[in-house]
Amino acid sequence: MSEIPYKIYLEESEMPKEWYNVRADMKKKPAPLLNPATLEPVTVDDLSHVFCRELAEQELNETDAYIPIPEEVRNFYRMYRPAPLVRAYCLEKKLGTPAHIYYKFEGNNTSGSHKLNSAIAQAYYAKKEGLKGVTTETGAGQWGTALSMACSYFDLDCQVYMVKVSYEQKPFRREVMRTYGASVTPSPSMSTNVGRKINEEFPGTNGSLGCAISEAVEAATSQEGYRYVLGSVLGQVLLHQSVIGLETKAALDKYGVKADVIIGCAGGGSNLGGLISPFAGEMLRGEADYKIIAVEPKSCPSLTRGTYAYDFCDTGKVCPLQKMYTLGSGFMPSPNHAGGLRYHGMSAIVSELYDQGLIEARSVEQTEVFKAAEEFARVEGILPAPESSHAIKVAIDEALKCKETGEAKNIVFGLTGTGYFDMYAYEAYNNGTMGDYIPTDEEIAKSLADLPKVD
Numbered sequence: 001m002s003e004i005p006y007k008i009y010l011e012e013s014e015m016p017k018e019w020y021n022v023r024a025d026m027k028k029k030p031a032p033l034l035n036p037a038t039l040e041p042v043t044v045d046d047l048s049h050v051f052c053r054e055l056a057e058q059e060l061n062e063t064d065a066y067i068p069i070p071e072e073v074r075n076f077y078r079m080y081r082p083a084p085l086v087r088a089y090c091l092e093k094k095l096g097t098p099a100h101i102y103y104k105f106e107g108n109n110t111s112g113s114h115k116l117n118s119a120i121a122q123a124y125y126a127k128k129e130g131l132k133g134v135t136t137e138t139g140a141g142q143w144g145t146a147l148s149m150a151c152s153y154f155d156l157d158c159q160v161y162m163v164k165v166s167y168e169q170k171p172f173r174r175e176v177m178r179t180y181g182a183s184v185t186p187s188p189s190m191s192t193n194v195g196r197k198i199n200e201e202f203p204g205t206n207g208s209l210g211c212a213i214s215e216a217v218e219a220a221t222s223q224e225g226y227r228y229v230l231g232s233v234l235g236q237v238l239l240h241q242s243v244i245g246l247e248t249k250a251a252l253d254k255y256g257v258k259a260d261v262i263i264g265c266a267g268g269g270s271n272l273g274g275l276i277s278p279f280a281g282e283m284l285r286g287e288a289d290y291k292i293i294a295v296e297p298k299s300c301p302s303l304t305r306g307t308y309a310y311d312f313c314d315t316g317k318v319c320p321l322q323k324m325y326t327l328g329s330g331f332m333p334s335p336n337h338a339g340g341l342r343y344h345g346m347s348a349i350v351s352e353l354y355d356q357g358l359i360e361a362r363s364v365e366q367t368e369v370f371k372a373a374e375e376f377a378r379v380e381g382i383l384p385a386p387e388s389s390h391a392i393k394v395a396i397d398e399a400l401k402c403k404e405t406g407e408a409k410n411i412v413f414g415l416t417g418t419g420y421f422d423m424y425a426y427e428a429y430n431n432g433t434m435g436d437y438i439p440t441d442e443e444i445a446k447s448l449a450d451l452p453k454v455d
Contacts, residue, residue, distance in 0.1 A: 113417030133157025141173030214316025232268025241274025269347025328447030
């Protein structure tokens with residue numbers, strides 16, 4: 001085997017030409033989305049009132065393993081893809097571990113994250129359909145930033161509802177969105193019916209992704225020529241994000257490396273699902289075996305403490321019902337700094353893979369996460385996003401286990417983005433004012449008590 005370089009770059013010609021749809025290889029498929037009015041499985045026509053039609057078709061496609069990436073999208077990808085797979089030699093040395101640690105770096109674009117992979121695809125389909133613009137939600141602001149860039153590229157109006165606590169904690173991401181032409185509203189707001197209702201029911205709330213989704217859907221369906229686009233959770237998003245995993249596997253294959261452990265942070269499931277899809281596909285087909293770990297915050301532990309059941313995808317209960325690991329659509333996460341991991345549920349695909357035992361899940365506390373982020377930044381030279389740092393924390397844990405056992409495992413994790421717009425969070429950590437919050441069993445039970453009744 002040749003020497004592994006610090007950064008493994010694929011040639012432009014090696015960039016994926018197709019997205020991979022892991023559902024095609026799942027013998028037991030994720031449960032269908034349900035129409036909230038009829039509780040019947042949604043159709044393409046149902047979804048087309050909210051999403052672009054081609055995206056609606058992708059959302060319900062469970063048979064095609066590979067879907068061509070449009071040439072216009074691939075041309076945009078070329079500006080920042082293929083993304084490097086980095087061997088973390090310095091971190092390995094610092095930890096004194098025999099493990100080989102690799103991370104797929106998705107922060108090499110202005111949005112600072114992996115979100116642009118799906119944003120440009122969804123903006124492309126909106127433009128192709130002849131729409132005026134799109135609406136969306138954003139948590140930490142990475143998705144809103146990515147979508148504002150994509151909409152600017154295709155000359156589309158972009159309306160973003162940003163979780164209120166992130167709107168206040170991460171003002172610079174908000175300003176990047178506005179620089180690219182987007183309008184940004186803190187959610188829950190008083191400008192939508194559902195926002196006013198949520199503010200009345202939860203006075204003084206810091207908001208949640210579920211709240212922001214409700215507002216964005218209402219805004220899309222009440223304006224002519226607009227559709228809603230989503231940055232995580234849904235199958236269409238995981239499909240677009242599969243470029244992460246496809247490139248990761250191609251880079252490993254290039255040097256004859258087989259991953260033993262694959263780790264991703266988990267909020268709604270876009271980064272994790274994109275990273276693990278081709279590897280999970282091999283497991284589903286019986287071709288290989290991997291240890292896959294989803295890492296979530298203890299403050300919003302949908303996989304580790306949630307219930308696998310049908311639930312609304314949004315707090316306002318206007319979106320389809322999805323079977324997923326959930327804390328209840330009314331769950332209001334604490335205002336911690338993992339803004340992109342503050343969703344009450346989890347991707348149906350990730351949930352089903354977890355329920356089948358193909359992946360495992362861990363939850364970690366915020367201060368532990370920032371300790372790992374600091375350790376990584378000091379030796380690897382990249383300031384990671386708080387979301388990404390959840391994966392870093394568990395990657396370090398796994399590497400230290402190898403130190404104890406002497407095993408030289410290959411550990412791969414997703415570095416979803418950079419943390420340069422998260423300096424208020426780093427300031428709180430450095431000042432010693434950052435705390436940890438773990439919801440009680442009573443709080444979770446109260447939220448789950450309101451799950452919809454589905455036979």
